[in-house]
Amino acid sequence: MRQRPPLTPLVGALPSTVPFVGPEAQERDRGRPFRARIGANESSFGPSPKVIARMAGIAGDMWMYCDPDNHDLKVAVAAHLGVKAENVVVGEGIDGLLSLVARMYVAPGDAVVTSLGAYPTFNFHVAGVGGRLVTVPYKNDHEDLGGLLDAVVKEKAPLVYLSNPDNPMGSWWDAAEIIRFIEALPETTMLVLDEAYGELGPASALPPIDVSRPNVVRMRTFSKAYGLAGIRCGYAVAEAQVISDFEKIRNHYGVSRMAQIAGVEALADQAWLESVVGRVEAGRRRISEIAEANGLKPLPSATNFVTIDCGSDGAFAMKVLQALLSRDVFIRKPMAPGLDHCIRVSVGLDRELDIFAEELPGALAAARGN
Amino acid sequence: MRQRPPLTPLVGALPSTVPFVGPEAQERDRGRPFRARIGANESSFGPSPKVIARMAGIAGDMWMYCDPDNHDLKVAVAAHLGVKAENVVVGEGIDGLLSLVARMYVAPGDAVVTSLGAYPTFNFHVAGVGGRLVTVPYKNDHEDLGGLLDAVVKEKAPLVYLSNPDNPMGSWWDAAEIIRFIEALPETTMLVLDEAYGELGPASALPPIDVSRPNVVRMRTFSKAYGLAGIRCGYAVAEAQVISDFEKIRNHYGVSRMAQIAGVEALADQAWLESVVGRVEAGRRRISEIAEANGLKPLPSATNFVTIDCGSDGAFAMKVLQALLSRDVFIRKPMAPGLDHCIRVSVGLDRELDIFAEELPGALAAARGN
Structure with a gap:
């Protein structure tokens, strides 16, 4: 066949894209699972x-x-x-x-x-x-x-x-x-x-x-x-x-x-919701403390994640992100100008935040080229 | 407020409609459940x-x-x-x-x-x-x-x-x-x-x-x-x-x-699929026999339902449908001209087809005004 059904002009002009790549795709690419899944603002505490x-x-x-x-x-x-x-x-x-x-x-x-x-x-x-x-x-x-x-x-x-x-x-x-x-x-x-x-x-x-x-x-x-x-x-x-x-x-x-x-x-089950809200508050505090202990600036948060100002430019924050990913810690970061100096860490289970706390210093050192 | 956000001309011209009303909506309207759910071409045999x-x-x-x-x-x-x-x-x-x-x-x-x-x-x-x-x-x-x-x-x-x-x-x-x-x-x-x-x-x-x-x-x-x-x-x-x-x-x-x-x-689990296919074949035969026993004409089927020619016009088939619904038997029928003389009965569990067999004669009599 020489011809094919044309897309409408509107759809034909669009890129083929996945707006958010999931952690599963990254795990397939890496060939190994993450140890901490704290990047998609999911609730590790699960449903009721x-x-x-x-x-x-x-x-x-x-x-x-x-x-x-x-x-x-x-x-x-x-x-x-x-x-x-x-x-x-x-x-x-x-x-x-x-x-x-x-x-x-x-x-x-x-x-x-x-x-x-x-x-x-x-x-x-x-x-x-x-x-x-x-x-x-x-x-x-x-x-x-x-x-x-x-x-x-x-x-x-x-x-x-x-x-x-x-x-x-x-x-x-x-x-x-x-x-x-x-x-x-x-x-x-x-x-x-x-x-x-x-x-x-x-x-x-x-x-x-x-x-x-x-x-x-x-x-x-x-x-x-x-x-x-x-x-x-x-x-x-x-x-x-x-x-x-x-x-x-x-x-x-x-x-x-x-x-x-x-x-x-x-x-x-609003009692479960309340318990989750309490655990999320505690998790935000923990993430903020980890960030501060590493000389970074956590932003105030009304969500189940903490966005952390890495104190430099977007290129540096990207290196921090990549260093954490390579250490099996799934997080994400804002990409837009004005926001891209930050990384974004979701509240997770204690053991996931332990891993984040353990890996952040090395990731920062790697990002700084030490 | 005097104004409101206008829909696009394309969407604004469309009706607000549910293309397929579900059996749950009918049950809510009727105030009681169906005894046989054989109208939506679901598989009563369930998943594997x-x-x-x-x-x-x-x-x-x-x-x-x-x-x-x-x-x-x-x-x-x-x-x-x-x-x-x-x-x-x-x-x-x-x-x-x-x-x-x-x-x-x-x-x-x-x-x-x-x-x-x-x-x-x-x-x-x-x-x-x-x-x-x-x-x-x-x-x-x-x-x-x-x-x-x-x-x-x-x-x-x-x-x-x-x-x-x-x-x-x-x-x-x-x-x-x-x-x-x-x-x-x-x-x-x-x-x-x-x-x-x-x-x-x-x-x-x-x-x-x-x-x-x-x-x-x-x-x-x-x-x-x-x-x-x-x-x-x-x-x-x-x-x-x-x-x-x-x-x-x-x-x-x-x-x-x-x-x-x-x-x-x-x-x-293709073995489960095969077993379902066998049960669907048996169910089609059963529905066809019930239809024939009532003087109706079942059409050959390659699906999990049997469409039945009620032998008269669309108005009559509609009466049959309504009489079955009122007897707590959920089925559907084609509505388009040329097809609307039929009702459509999904293969269900034996006990559901038993109910269909029990209720069809009365539904036909009601539809005929007897």
């Missing part, structure tokens, strides 16, 4: 034992399709947040919901505003619909609310992304600042407020849920504090009409039956 | 006991993200089919892959050819990218290969859908007919060959896998014969460049860790 038992118990039921309405999980989320089920949509992780939001609000050529160095998968999905990314640099390790607002207005952006607490810097704005930002947004601009780490920071960072406003969609996940990254389940909370609009394009059978049931069970 | 044990055993590992490359499952599928991993992409069921294919090959206004009454979720995803559906009526309960080909050529369609074995009619074409169809297709038209039921019919219905041809993408699933509908996992097999193009837009973290591992385990 009750969730594990429930998942194990329903394995034999997996011959049945999932409920395409995600009914029981929506009801549980709604009760948990004090909203109605009509204000909740469930998706294949926040990633899946971001893809849908991009398709819903962004036509080819539209400007979409985010921070320079914020979540790459959001950018990937915006590119996937032909959106034009407009990036605003972080300011003092925070997403720059004023800068984001200015860019939205200047570019007439239909969509803006903000994560609070923030990944990859771990920083956060208090609710009052977020509310001020929301109130200043043009009514025709949709805000994606990514609260993936919402359960892990101070309660003061989370504005009250307000589903009367049609230009805010808040996203949360079972991947972080609830310890269920592997089941792929997140949810969005918004005004009912916005939620209804997801029905137009979502993959109704995208969230597994296992995930829907595990999610309900996870919400029901 | 080895798969169940493995899923139960890894529940505690779900704190880890899935491998975004789906590496191990791709390798296992490739080995199973005698292709390379680069010829396989894994998705959130065939549904998820259909959504991607539509985005890859269909620009707004493009014609997409399918059969009138074929898989509604394909149509949903085509509408979601602004494609213009061109439908070809079935002919003698088969998808009309000649008619599909004519429509493709006439409409210069970039994409055509064919399921073999077919849903909702259960019919099939032998491999030679499929190959003839493929060879006659324009080189610039992509064929989605949906083989969701491929393991359940005669081997002669499946052409040899040929990944040299860039205009065929074959889709298979763990939802049917493998009994894993609830984990949401399917795969596509195609030429390597086509597979690589999926990377441009897919949700890399869409398929759960549970699904990836369950899929590998399911492929490894």
